[in-house]
Structure formats: structure tokens, C-alpha cells
Amino acid sequence: MITHPFHPLYNQQFDLVTYRHNWGENRVYFHDHEGHLASVPASWTSIIPEDPFVKIAAGRSFFHIDDLIDLCNLIEDIKGDSRVCTVQCNDDM
Template identity: 35%
Template sequence: MPRNTGSGAATEHLVRVTHPFHPLSGRQLLCVGERYNRSGRRLLLRIDDKSYCSVPPKWTDMSEPDPEISVGRERALFTVSDLMDLALLVRRLSCRRAGIGT
């Protein structure tokens, strides 16, 4: 049977939440659909009979492997993007502490 985006049954599969700070991290949940919003693609996960949550695929085991991590044979602790975000955060906090506007 061909997969159809309009059919929920065709897209249902188990997904593990892998984001370390997500409250459901480590749990395997049923993915009942996919949605798109201004932030991009989201997975709709069923928590229980009455509860659902929406998460980006990169927070699950459905994420595409990060090329930086793959090329580095998973030895890198941080990606370039992670380090750039950290540098920006340190700069903002330093400026705030010094009373300088950013």
C-alpha cells in the first residue's frame, strides 16, 4: 500500500525522544503524523490515549546524522554550530554583566 500523507495509519511508527532535556527523553512513542509550521517539520507523538506532543524530528531517533559528527567518527563533543551559539551566549552575558547593550 503506498504511503499517503493524508492517511494517519500509513505514517504511524514508533519514535524515541532523544533530546536530553525533553521531559519524555528516552521514551518510545507512537508517531501518528507529521505537520509543518513556520519552524519547519514537526512529528506528532501520542503520549497516551488523551495526550499528544509535537517535536522536531531532530529531537528524536528520526533525525538525520549530523555530518560533522559522522565525519569526526563521533569523537567531537560539540558541533561548530554549538560552539558559535555558546560564544554568542557568553558574549551577551559578558556585555550584560558589564552593563553594555548588545
């Protein structure tokens, strides 16, 4: 089943043809409704179990990223360091 909420085939089920590591990621291959071979990242399907932390967290967080950056800058100010904290986001998030 396609589980990625923004994929046009979301919530649709297909028979798995093969599961392979291609394009630097695990992908599932299936025949679409027109019979064409298609593939999506395995993480966009129900073949990969949901990460337990993500499931339990359910999108909740104790801290917002802006608040953490402000805290980082405050700590640096207290230490007398003039650096500004920066954050590098991972595309997997």
C-alpha cells in the first residue's frame, strides 16, 4: 500500500513485483492500474514498518526548532562567544 500522503496513489494497494536497492535507496516495484511497471521508495509504502519513535511521537515535540536556536544563541552569549548557532536540516525529516 502507498502510505505517502502526497503521492497520487495514496492508500492504494498493489502486488509487489520486486524489492531492490536502486537510485541510492530501497524501492518497491509494482504494476500500476494500466499494467506499467512502476516504482516508489520503499519508505513510501507499508512494506517498511513505521519507525517506532515516529509512531509514538505522532508529530509532537517538546521543543520548536526556533526555540532551540534561540537557546543555543543565549548559551553562546552567556559563554561570551559571539558565534551564531545555525541548523542544518536533513531531507529525511
